[in-house]
Amino acid sequence: MPKDQSGLSAIDRTILRIMQSDANARLDHIAEQAGASVATIQRRLRHLREAGVIEGGVIVVNPKTAGQGMTFLILVELERERIDILDKFRRKISGEPQIQQCYYITGDADFALIALANDMDEYQNLIQRLFFDDTNVKRFRTSVVMERTKVSLSVPV
Incomplete structure (x- = not known):
């Protein structure tokens, strides 16, 4: 073969x-x-x-049918990037069911996240839980997804 x-x-x-x-x-x-x-x-x-x-x-699963009608792209910038701090942030994000994907990236932000929420109130609770009490989160920026044009994890083979 x-x-x-x-x-x-x-x-x-x-x-x-x-x-x-x-x-x-x-x-x-x-x-x-x-x-x-x-x-x-x-x-x-x-x-x-x-x-x-x-x-x-x-x-x-279609998020809307499961009551998760909103999708958010979140760019997170950390104050410091020591290995132990990065690992702590990764663990916190990995344990959060509303975060679908997390990428450690280059550029202006340190992490890019894809999150789901039922509505803006639920999203606000999520970011308060994840970011506001974390002294190492310098800033974060959120974009609300208007339309899911393509969603895939397929790899070209």
Whole structure:
């Protein structure tokens, strides 16, 4: 099974393309698309999971239907950037269910967050909880998402 620079074979790439768009795809469908047997697909899936290529499987919930009708992009600038302080901030953000994504970034801010809230009152409670009592948060800027044009964690393979 020839592999490219990433170490992924053509079968692996087919599996990943299909599974990223439909995590419930049937093995026989994947096998047919990949030109391989169901047993081969099972082995490759197990290998891709064990190798950390596939990190997990999730369902995607429409936030509005779950009562989380507002999305916010938040840029956070910290006062200091020592490793222990960064780790403390990461732990706090990781433990907050309303924060969907957190990125440590370069530029004017230190972190970019994507957050959900039911309404502006709930968002205000979130930022008070996360930022106002944290003496290391120098400033934060928020943009309200007007429309979800594209939402994806798919990786081109």
